[in-house]
Amino acid sequence: MEINGIIKEILPLQEGEGKNKAWKKQGILIEYDEKYPKQVLVDFFNDSIPEKVESLVGKHIEVSCNPITRKVGERYFTDISVWKYRVLSLFMLCCFCFSCTSKKGETAEQLVGVWKNVNKESYEIDQWEFKKADTGLTVQHRRKRPNRGYISTLDYSVSISENGNIEIQGAAFPIQTVIQNSQILILGNTYIK
Numbered sequence: 001m002e003i004n005g006i007i008k009e010i011l012p013l014q015e016g017e018g019k020n021k022a023w024k025k026q027g028i029l030i031e032y033d034e035k036y037p038k039q040v041l042v043d044f045f046n047d048s049i050p051e052k053v054e055s056l057v058g059k060h061i062e063v064s065c066n067p068i069t070r071k072v073g074e075r076y077f078t079d080i081s082v083w084k085y086r087v088l089s090l091f092m093l094c095c096f097c098f099s100c101t102s103k104k105g106e107t108a109e110q111l112v113g114v115w116k117n118v119n120k121e122s123y124e125i126d127q128w129e130f131k132k133a134d135t136g137l138t139v140q141h142r143r144k145r146p147n148r149g150y151i152s153t154l155d156y157s158v159s160i161s162e163n164g165n166i167e168i169q170g171a172a173f174p175i176q177t178v179i180q181n182s183q184i185l186i187l188g189n190t191y192i193k
Contacts, residue, residue: 001064001065001066001067002063002064002065003030003032003040003042003062003063003065003080004060004061004062004063005031005032005033005040005060005061006030006031006032006058006059006060006061007028007029007056007057007058007059007061008029008030008031008039008057009028009029009057010026010027010028010029010053010054010056010057011026011027011028011029011041013025013026013049014026014027023045023046024045024046024049025043025044025045026043026049026050026053027041027042027043027044028041028042028044028053028056028061028082029041030042030061030063040080042063042065042080042082043080043081043082044082044085045081045082048083048084048085050085059087060087060176061085061087062085062086063082063084063085064082064083064084065080065081065082065083066080066081067079067080067081068080068081086187086188087185087188106164107160107164107178107179108132108137108160110179111130111137111158111160111166111179111184112130112131112132112137113129113130113193114127114128114129114193115127115128115129115130115184115191115193116191116192116193117189117190117191118183118189118190118191118192119189119190122145123143123144123145123146124144124146125142125143125144125151126142126143126144126189127141127142127143127191128140128141128184128186128191130158135157136157136158136159137157137158137159137160138155138157138158139155139156139157139158139168140153140154140155140156141153141154141155141156154170156168156169156170157169157170164178164179165178166178166179166184168186175187
């Protein structure tokens, strides 16, 4: 089962001792379905608990999970255990009330150029090229898998909010990111210029 949504809350870490070993459980509340928002609580266990889990609130995540229902007395309880996850994009507020200025132009200038994936495990080439166009910014995403003779190329439009948040449009869903520490995070991958 796949759940794709925004992390709304991180529950307190639970720890205990089982028959064979100690265990840890981290509950994360995810809101999904933008039109009619719904929330679901998923559980990460032991080594699957994300590092720096507190920093994930507000981020877009996709989880692969197994729902398990058990009966206790006359009541049924359902747990949703995550076995794989990935952070899809980075949501961040760049504008605080004490220092709110327009970052739109500054972000556009920083964005123009070729951004390459720092981790090339799955692809020989994985890069986003942002360009200025008459209609604003555009981006072309190029990928090449090892041992394949062709490069996959997709074109998207880009918008930047007044506070510097970047949205890539034209994909199955809008991809949101920001430039942070000279890096951008797109679909769970880190890219640098």
